[in-house]
Amino acid sequence: MSLRNFFYVFLALIGLMILAVMALIRIEGLSLTDAVWLATISITTVGYGDVVPKTVSGRLVTMGLILSGVGLYTYVLSTLMVIISEGQLYDLLGEKRRKKMIGKLNNHIIVCGLGRVGSEVFDTLKREGQTFMAIEKDPARAENYRNSTIPIIIGDASQDAVLLQAGILRASTLITTLPEDAGNLFIVMTSKDLNPNIKVITRATRNEGIPRLKRGGADSIISPSTLGGKRMAMAAIKPASVAFVQTLFEQKNINYQIEELTINSSSPLANKHLKDSGLREKFGCQLLLINRTGTPIPNPNPDDMILPGDELIIFGPSDKLTDLERA
Numbered sequence: 001m002s003l004r005n006f007f008y009v010f011l012a013l014i015g016l017m018i019l020a021v022m023a024l025i026r027i028e029g030l031s032l033t034d035a036v037w038l039a040t041i042s043i044t045t046v047g048y049g050d051v052v053p054k055t056v057s058g059r060l061v062t063m064g065l066i067l068s069g070v071g072l073y074t075y076v077l078s079t080l081m082v083i084i085s086e087g088q089l090y091d092l093l094g095e096k097r098r099k100k101m102i103g104k105l106n107n108h109i110i111v112c113g114l115g116r117v118g119s120e121v122f123d124t125l126k127r128e129g130q131t132f133m134a135i136e137k138d139p140a141r142a143e144n145y146r147n148s149t150i151p152i153i154i155g156d157a158s159q160d161a162v163l164l165q166a167g168i169l170r171a172s173t174l175i176t177t178l179p180e181d182a183g184n185l186f187i188v189m190t191s192k193d194l195n196p197n198i199k200v201i202t203r204a205t206r207n208e209g210i211p212r213l214k215r216g217g218a219d220s221i222i223s224p225s226t227l228g229g230k231r232m233a234m235a236a237i238k239p240a241s242v243a244f245v246q247t248l249f250e251q252k253n254i255n256y257q258i259e260e261l262t263i264n265s266s267s268p269l270a271n272k273h274l275k276d277s278g279l280r281e282k283f284g285c286q287l288l289l290i291n292r293t294g295t296p297i298p299n300p301n302p303d304d305m306i307l308p309g310d311e312l313i314i315f316g317p318s319d320k321l322t323d324l325e326r327a
Contacts, residue, residue: 006079013072017043020065028058038062043069098151101133102165105151107172108132112157112187114141117203117224118177126150135166158186163194173199181209185216192217258288258313259321265308268327275302283324285316 017039024035030051038051042062053059109132111121118134122145125132133150135157136142142154155162157176168174168191176187184202191200201220204210213221235242263270269277279285290297290304291311297304306312314321 006076009072009079010076013069013076016065016069016072020061020069023061024053024058027055027061028053039065042066043073045070098153099165101151102153102167105131105133105167106170108167108170109173109175110135110157110163110166110168110171110191112174112176113137113178114145114152115177115179117179121175121177122150133166135162158183158190160190160194163191168195168198171195171198173201175201177203179203179205181205181213185209185213188213188216188218255317255319256315257318257321258315259325261312261314261325263306263308263310263312267308269306269312270308272306273302274300274304274306277306279314279324283316283320285314285320285324287312288315289313 017036020039020042021032021035024030024038025032028035030038034051038053041047041051042065045066053062109125109130111118111125111132111134114122114134114136118136122134126148134145134152135155136145136152137154137156139154142152145152153162153166155165157163157166174187174191176184176191178184178187181204184204188200188202191198199219200217201222202213202218204213204221204223205225207223207226210221210223231242269279274287277287279287287300288298289312290300290306291313292307293309314324316324
């Protein structure tokens with residue numbers, strides 16, 4: 001049932017009531033209250049009889065109101081009951097709430113697709129307390145997240161209007177998890193066209209699709225099948241190491257984590273040697289890698305300098321990492 005049609009009929013009913021009230025005031029000389037009362041009891045077919053038209057013209061106006069208005073009133077009332085019973089009113093209010101939430105998002109993550117891979121991305125981002133929203137084309141699949149506090153748009157993520165509604169101009173990252181490489185490629189190209197500075201992470205189903213996704217502008221390409229195969233092989237060869245890494249990334253109550261920190265010019269770590277940074281002494285953390293302009297520096301030496309713009313990969317206790325981020 002179309003909410004737009006209901007809105008138009010409701011406006012027509014209100015307009016008819018206004019015209020009838022104005023006519024009754026002019027013809028019958030009624031007060032505003034009596035005219036509204038007469039129009040209301042006439043259009044609802046209640047007809048108490050305490051206020052009645054006394055002139056022929058007034059009766060003709062009332063007859064016209066009854067003949068034309070009862071149908072509109074019945075349609076509006078029945079449609080309203082159907083909307084409430086089918087949950088369309090809840091969806092309408094929920095849609096307004098989602099638009100308001102999305103309008104407040106900034107530097108957020110957009111997740112495109114809530115299939116098997118997308119649902120894992122969704123759950124992980126929510127568990128990590130990240131600011132994000134999702135786009136899902138299938139209404140039935142999106143219904144599974146109806147009670148979630150995360151805003152979800154039902155639509156095609158390859159369309160400009162949908163991405164703009166998701167706030168892509170203000171977003172920092174887009175993750176597309178569609179099962180088809182062609183669909184992911186189109187979303188990558190569209191998102192980069194709308195926001196060239198956004199970081200795009202995409203899923204690759206086939207290895208031959210990876211070069212195309214790179215040329216399309218993807219910043220990071222993940223192949224679940226390749227990663228899964230390597231992880232299974234490593235689990236057979238080095239089970240303890242794989243179990244340890246899996247524990248770090250999948251368990252919430254583990255006290256140790258791996259964190260990424262980007263150093264800016266005002267950071268107290270900027271332009272300091274690693275041995276003078278206090279990472280280990282003050283925070284009990286271990287610097288695993290420095291990513292400098294795309295060049296990784298693994299297992300840095302104590303004399304290595306930490307520069308503005310460096311991305312540090314740090315391992316340590318969760319509470320100490322939080323303190324380090326604040327510092």
